[in-house]
Amino acid sequence: MNRPVLILSDPGRCADCAVRVDGVCAELDARQLADMERSVSVKRLSAGQILMLEGDRCEHAVNVTSGQLKVYKSLPDGRTQLLRVLRPGNFLGSVFRDASAFTVSAVTDCELCIVPRPALKRLFEQHRDIEDAVMVQLEDELAQAQNRILALGRMTAMERVSAYILEELAHAQRCGDPADRLTLPLGRAEIGDLLGLTIETVSRCMTRLRKSDAIALEGGKSERVRVLDAAKLGKLAGAHEH
Amino acid sequence: MNRPVLILSDPGRCADCAVRVDGVCAELDARQLADMERSVSVKRLSAGQILMLEGDRCEHAVNVTSGQLKVYKSLPDGRTQLLRVLRPGNFLGSVFRDASAFTVSAVTDCELCIVPRPALKRLFEQHRDIEDAVMVQLEDELAQAQNRILALGRMTAMERVSAYILEELAHAQRCGDPADRLTLPLGRAEIGDLLGLTIETVSRCMTRLRKSDAIALEGGKSERVRVLDAAKLGKLAGAHEH
DNA sequence: CGTCTCATTGAGCTATATCAACATCCGTGG
DNA sequence: CCACGGATGTTGATATAGCTCAATGAGACG
Structure with missing residues (x-):
């Protein structure tokens, strides 16, 4: 589960990516993957580090390649509510929103595959399938959020x-x-x-x-x-x- | 707020639609709208009627043109949790999921603009903007769901x-x-x-x-x-x- | 071996649910 | 027009699930 991941300076890596078969990248063909690869870079976080704060500008989307992160919102007095946990293969990123609605921080050491938003939009334009793959993720995420709502409200x-x-x-x-x-x-x-x-x-x-x-x-x-x-x-x- | 809505048998109506300026249709140009119009039909529901049940096949997306609906999930023993309320201009529809994750029923008498899923997919292929508009809706819906999660979990x-x-x-x-x-x-x-x-x-x-x-x-x-x-x-x- | 972090357990408290009575509005039929 | 009945909202009394506060336990690590 902790195999190396795609690295910008080392093209050809996407094909070997540990999470190649999951999530957004799973459905892409060789050409799409190659284009994707050109736009992508790697980020490492150590446990506890914060990737983004609620209200931050959304400047890139990320795909988790190893480790775990938590996505949460907080009230002014410190009460906090996790929204989801991100694991290898999970995608996170608003394509059309400017400000993040939540904070994301690393639970364990992590490696992330990062796509700047403009690059993602360009990818969308060039490859319909990438946009579709992201929409599938989004719909899954929404369905999970709805299950959580039921749990929190009524269970x-x-x-x-x-x-x-x-x-x-x-x-x-x-x-x-x-x-x-x-x-x-x-x-x-x-x-x-x-x-x-x-x-x-x-x-x-x-x-x-x-x-x-x-x-x-x-x-x-x-x-x-x-x-x-x-x-x-x-x-x-x-x-x-x- | 209760003006007439687009009607399949009466082309040219989309331009006059009461919710033309909201949601998915807001960003479309004349040609896109004309294409959309051809795929669309109208459905009326009276208060209390059920549009779809949890587990039903998702066969079409809908856009509310008048009235209100509630979207909810239930537990086997009858506890129920509303997920959202749909109002004029709101869009509802999974593009890539087959089974509905929730029940939808009319709170008041309603008029809906309905797009069969295959038609929606075709529209996506022909008009990038329509897919983008749906994705914007989806991201909004997700953000609202996340606010609800915070409310239910911690407020x-x-x-x-x-x-x-x-x-x-x-x-x-x-x-x-x-x-x-x-x-x-x-x-x-x-x-x-x-x-x-x-x-x-x-x-x-x-x-x-x-x-x-x-x-x-x-x-x-x-x-x-x-x-x-x-x-x-x-x-x-x-x-x-x- | 002490210290730190995290999980467990206990005792009591409180916000919200439950159960029950009542109030108010609205439509309907006499 | 009024009386009645059903639906919906309010209020009160009580019960309880889950919270808070506090103490204890059990690994991990220097």
């Missing part, structure tokens, strides 16, 4: 935590991990900020899930979860499938 | 209600209404479903705002609000401007 703490674990499990599975194990990418505090809960409530929900044998917790900070009873979690999360 | 009932009134006030002003008066488009139950609160809590917050002289309530169902002290509301809403 209990237990439901939110159960649903969150299942989300992470699904993500782990997409990454090819074993079907019942996952490593939570966030600490309790950040999970709380994502789910609109406090650290303590998240912890208590985890404990309750553990005591009811739905999950097992492992690792020093209980950051590893084994899902013992996915059906029970699904029921708790109020899952309804279509 | 108190008073803050949510205050912020909501200010949102509605801003909307009324954009429609050219007087700067301190507005008519709430939703009943208390729907406001509750939008803000993740109960009817009673919404009502109590309204009362508190009234008693603190931030607003005055008028009309049989208190559906008209006069904003007496926007600054106080803003402070309550935890507004921070950039």
Whole structure:
């Protein structure tokens, strides 16, 4: 998962990119990729560094190639709410908005593939597929935001935590991990900020899930979860499938 | 606001459309509009009717020309959460998703301008600006969803209600209404479903705002609000401007 | 081995939900 | 025109989920 990434000064790299098959770049053909590559540069962030602040001008879009970032909004008194977590393959960037609506900061050390906005617009003009690929990302992001709205507005703490674990499990599975194990990418505090809960409530929900044998917790900070009873979690999360 | 709308059998109407200057259609030139017009039809809904159900195939995009609709998700036990309210000029439609992530139903009688998805895709191919216009809408929608996430996750009932009134006030002003008066488009139950609160809590917050002289309530169902002290509301809403 | 960070657990508090009564408006039919 | 009934909003009393504050535990790291 931590393979090297595309580098401006070293053309030909996009083809080797670790996240080549995910997200925006997945659908592009060789020529589009080559054009993309010419516009792109790499940025590294260490854990805790801020990529952009709410209100900043949006000067480029980014694609995460390694590491994790959190996207969040804050109230003046410091309450903060995570909007999403960015992982390898995820795209972030407004094409038509000037000011960022959120802050983005690195949870772990990260490598990002960066496209300046003008270059992105030019790419859009030259390659319809790139614009389409971005729109697909945008629609996905919106759908996830809508799920979050439902969770925050109408689900209990237990439901939110159960649903969150299942989300992470699904993500782990997409990454090819074993079907019942996952490593939570966030600490309790950040999970709380994502789910609109406090650290303590998240912890208590985890404990309750553990005591009811739905999950097992492992690792020093209980950051590893084994899902013992996915059906029970699904029921708790109020899952309804279509 | 309730002027007639574009009608397939009566070409030339788009130019006269009540919402011509809003949303997706605003940026189009005569030729694009003419092409659009050819792909479009009108649908009428009466209050309470359902336009689409969560899980339905997305077969067309719609642009609201009159009336209001609500977009929402529900949990199996009936808890429901509004995602957004659609008003004249608003666009709704996934271009690349197959299944709707939400239910849409008419709050009032409505008139909609409908574009079948294949036609929309064709329009995208022929007119870059149309795709761009849709992407602008999508980015706006996402930004609003993110504000809602912050509200639901981290704001108190008073803050949510205050912020909501200010949102509605801003909307009324954009429609050219007087700067301190507005008519709430939703009943208390729907406001509750939008803000993740109960009817009673919404009502109590309204009362508190009234008693603190931030607003005055008028009309049989208190559906008209006069904003007496926007600054106080803003402070309550935890507004921070950039 | 102490210190730091993070998670857990407990005790009590409070904002909001729930349950219930009442008020008000509006339409309808007599 | 008035009386009635249904829908919607308000208010009150009580319950409770989740928050706050505080103490404890358990790895990680120098």
